[in-house]
Amino acid sequence: MIIVPVLDMKDGLVVRAHMGVRNAYRPIETPLSATADIADVAAALRQVFPFPAFYVADLDAIENGARPLQAAELLAGLRPAPEVWLDAGFSSSDDIAATLDNARTLAVLGSESQVDTGLLRRFGNNPRLLLSLDFRANAFLGPPEILEQSELWPGTVIVMTLGKVGAGDGPDYDVLRKVKTRAGNRAVIAAGGVRDAADLRRLEVMGIAGALVASSLHNGALSEADISSFMGPSQAR
Template structure:
């Protein structure tokens, strides 16, 4: 089970997500870092485990306030730089093409940012593209046919259940099963609600390839020993 730590960026700082209610997000307070600075938090996470990949949600870009480009560049410039999966509200071909051409960056095409399926159909076969199917408390956010027709999906698909983020309620196993069945041989990544090692082992049993995780890393529920064991054990 691949664990991918999450950095939610707002105003250049890492914020703590709360069930997709972004107006409530505040700078993170974590024992892993003395500040909410993105690089400091990333370094703290990588002291737990040498995570090779970080997921970054640029909330300012997603909500139309302009990207945290400098912060992303600093993360990319870290020592032993991680691969960055970045959702920066990509909604036009020019910005997505530029992201796809950036080394060590895998752009995440968030369904909530799409007006139609044009970008997905145009770039879906690119090996670095990742699709995020975004589910809020009121349901799926994005074009209905993007969810219903899996044919143009890329090889990696995130099931982002935002109502579960930071809730301590556990992953949405039922929805993950549904999307996994629809996705065929594609890698499905769970996002939202992971509480502990047991959740991660259950996700692995369902055939989920990876999980985006934040709260259980910062509160210590997932220990370095558990993370290492999960990373090394097939079908964890």
């Protein structure tokens, strides 16, 4: 099971996400890092565990259509350099293609940013395209066809339940179970609400392939030993 730390970026800083209310996000305050700079926060998370990948949500691009961050370059100082899962509100072929041109970046196609299935059809066979099925209060965000036509889904599908992000009340197991049933042999990644190792164990039993996490790393609820029990032993840092 893969565990991927989340770095939510807004106005150039890592922010603390809470229930998808993005206009209320403020720079993160964490015992792990003295600053909210993305390189500092990522390096601090690497002191918890040598994560091979980070999920970067570019909120300026998602909310305002800003050009996507060069997220891999912002984290290039980490050794080894991580893989970056970039969620930047992709709505144009050019932006997705440019992101996929970087060998260390995977593009996350968020359903909330789509107007139809066009981009999913064009890029869905690329193994470095990830689909995020976005939900808020049990409502699917995006064209219904994206949710209904599971044959279009790529090999990895993220279930993003925005109301669970930072809420501390656990993942949305019902939505995850429904998506897992339809996903077949695709990898399903849980996003939103993971509190501790008990949640991860329950997800693992369900056949969920991984989880995006943030709060449980910053508050210490997930320890190095917990993470190692799912991802294998950590390497010397």
